Amino acid sequence: MASNATEYIKHHLTFWNSDPSAGFWSFHVDTFSVSLLLGFVFAGIFALVARRARLENPGRLQLFVEMVVDMVDTQVKEIFHGKSKVIAPLALTIFCWIFLMNAMDLLPVDLLPWIAQNVGAALGHDPHHVYLRVVPSADVNATFAMSLSVMICIIGFSISAKGLGGWGKELLTTPFHAHGTVMKVILAPINFAFQMIELLAKPISLSLRLFGNMYSGELIFILIALLPWGFQWILGAPWAIFHILVITLQAFVFMMLTIVYLSLAVESH
Amino acid sequence: MEFNATLLGQAITFAILVWFTMKFVWPPLTNMMDERAKRIADGLAAAERGKQDLEAAEKRVADELRTAKQQATEIMLAAEKRASQIVEEAKEAARTEGAKLLADAKGQIDQEVLRAKEALREQVAELAVVGAEKILRREIDAAKHADLLASIKAEL
Secondary structure (H helix, E strand, O other), X not given: OHHHHHXXXXXXXXXXXXXXXXXXXXXXXXXXHHHHHHHHHHHHHHHHHHHHOOOOOOOHHHHHHHHHHHHHHHHHHHHOOOOOOOHHHHXXXXXXXXXXXXXXXXXXXXXXXXXXXXXXHHOOOXXXXXXXXXXXXXXXXXXXXXXXXHHHHHHHHHHHHHHHHHHHHHHHHOOOXXXXXXXXXXXXXXXXXXXXXXXHHHHHHHHHHHHHHHHHHHHHHHHHHOOXXXXXXXXXXXXXXXXXXXXXXXXXXHHHHHHHHHHHHHXXX | OOOOOHHHHXXXXXXXXXXXXXXXXXXXXXXXXXXHHHHHHHHHXXXXXHHHHHHHHHHHHHHHHHHHHXXXXXXXXXXXXXXXXXXXXXXXXXXXXXXXXXXXXXXXXXXXXXXXXXXXXXXXXXXXXXHHHHHHOOOOOOOOOHHHHHHHXXXX
8 A cells, every 4th residue: 555655646746747858848738738728717708708798687607707806806906006907907817817726626636637547548558657737736837937927027017117227226225225325335235135035035935835735735635535435525525625715815815915016016115 | 846848838828818818808897897886876876866856846846735725725715805895895786776766766756745745736826816816806807916816826
């Protein structure tokens, strides 16, 4: 059982890599395709509802979509005081996409990999080498892709709000202020270092928080799946129910922090 | 943790999703929701206005009703007054007419009496004259004493 279990866990934690020998220039086909599919689900439903949106007598789906949009809109308006056409759609996309990616965790942990193995076997592959990880947000590539995009947005917002010179000046003169020229020159590299740490800490904390939560959640589902089948529900049901909260909360936290970071970027200190 | 080109792929997907949301999802939905909020606000304002209008109309109706009642009362009072006046006038006219008729009748009666008296007196005078003539025929010349006879006739 022990080596079997290790094998099982290892198998579950291996990505479907397009070409493991290619180093950086290889793809996680599972992460990419599942998240792309979920992106289509989100964009499709929301665009359909937006296209058919009725002012009077909206249907249930429209009301649900409106509720989500209204929630995001309220948060953005409360936190972000600048004018931007990007931030609200960005926040909505983040929330919905991450939520859908996280929600893949609630599918039975063996369901999609088992289907993939059978399909792979039918296509003549060795089922032991057919890998599929269905939770894209448990892949650092997915979470960092988003958080680094957010970091680029932070830089972009800073520059557009303060100008390249204004932002550069802020990088060199805050958080430590000085009055004399000499002190200013001395403090400039220290300030710059602090600012760089602050700037880099944001995407790292964003993506690692999401990744850690989802990875651990997935791992616990895998461990529960190792129990005898008759007892799995005792732990599996509470964990899944709790996980509904976790996946929503993580999506919300990512969105809120993005809004907060962007509003900090446009406000002058 | 292994980083590879998935990162770039995911970032591109993310960028496209954000662009798509920005272009096709967010504006129509928020515009529609804003418009709905506006329409609801307008509807509430219109309802409020309608309520006020109704109250004003009710007040006006009550006012009109009161005025109409008052006018009706006035008209009735005036009519009654006029009726009693007409009755009074008719009574007065009747009374005057009756008095006049009475007076006429009395006048006529008086005249008749007077005329009868006159006739009587004339007859008496004539009888007296005739009597006197008969008595005095022999002694009195009618022509001579005509003035005397006339004066007697006038006195009678």
